[in-house]
Amino acid sequence: MTQHELNPNGWIKNYSDYLFNYTIVRVDDREIAKDLVQEAFFAGLRSMKNFKGEASERTWLISILKRKIIDHYRKINSNKGKAEVRMNYNADNESDGDWLEERVADPYASNAETVIENSELGLAIHDCLSTLPEKQAIIFKMKTIDNFDTETICNEFNITSSNLWVIVHRARTAMANCMKKNWF
Amino acid sequence: MKNDYNVFIPCDTAQHTCDKTQYDEASIWEKVKLSIHLIHCKACQTYTKNNHKLTKLMNENKENNLKIDERESLEALFRKELSRNDS
Known part of the structure; x- marks a missing residue:
């Protein structure tokens, strides 16, 4: 079995987007998602000595993050939170009977299926990105996700705009093929 | 320069x-030439279709990515915490 090693110096570069993607679709709040990802990285640093090398770095970080997300749910589902919900529904007597209607699922609201689908999409994109050569992946991300203009990327990597478009073309072809296999 | 006025372009140029x-970086003239090419080229039609699908998926997921800042x-x-951990 392959023994995996931890390299915290590359964690932000390699996994922050993946972890954030994983979190945001589960907690649906940008600030909370950022905090949870940060907590997961910090907890990872503190428990590095417990890493046995059986799982990949990313799998190990995801397992830490999952625990952080569960803790978050536990916190918001505390007795205080539940009491607030009950009070809202009991206090207003004039709206008796309305509560059931209000609780019927809104077909246009984000439902569990959509959440799971979006989560899978984000993870599928990051899985495909991880199969690209490093430079290609960085340039594709800068151009497509971070919206850097062509000139900035060319200056950063000291390449011509023709070089850039060749790299983007290769990345897009590989990404489309990969997504076709996993998603389309 | 002469090539710029040629409406027929090869597949690599079309792609x-x-x-x-x-990325909205093609000129109108380039788009016209691409449209003419797509009328008769099945391979580039497929490439274009997949390319659009990829863009759509990337855009759908855009909000789920960390912003640069x-x-x-x-x-x-993290660097701060890492250096604290090292010392």
Whole structure:
């Protein structure tokens, strides 16, 4: 079995987007998602000595993050939170009977299926990105996700705009093929 | 310069223009030439279709990615914690 090693110096570069993607679709709040990802990285640093090398770095970080997300749910589902919900529904007597209607699922609201689908999409994109050569992946991300203009990327990597478009073309072809296999 | 006025373009140029179109960086003239090419080229039609699908998926997921400044501030906090852990 392959023994995996931890390299915290590359964690932000390699996994922050993946972890954030994983979190945001589960907690649906940008600030909370950022905090949870940060907590997961910090907890990872503190428990590095417990890493046995059986799982990949990313799998190990995801397992830490999952625990952080569960803790978050536990916190918001505390007795205080539940009491607030009950009070809202009991206090207003004039709206008796309305509560059931209000609780019927809104077909246009984000439902569990959509959440799971979006989560899978984000993870599928990051899985495909991880199969690209490093430079290609960085340039594709800068151009497509971070919206850097062509000139900035060319200056950063000291390449011509023709070089850039060749790299983007290769990345897009590989990404489309990969997504076709996993998603389309 | 002479080539610029030729409405018939090879597949690699068509695909290159198609890529630029995904980022709104193709000129109108380039788009016209791509459209003419797509009338008769099945391979580039498929490429264009997949390219559009990829752009759509990337855009659908855009909000679920960290913004540059968010990643930078996370990196700064992490570096601080990492150096504290090392010492």
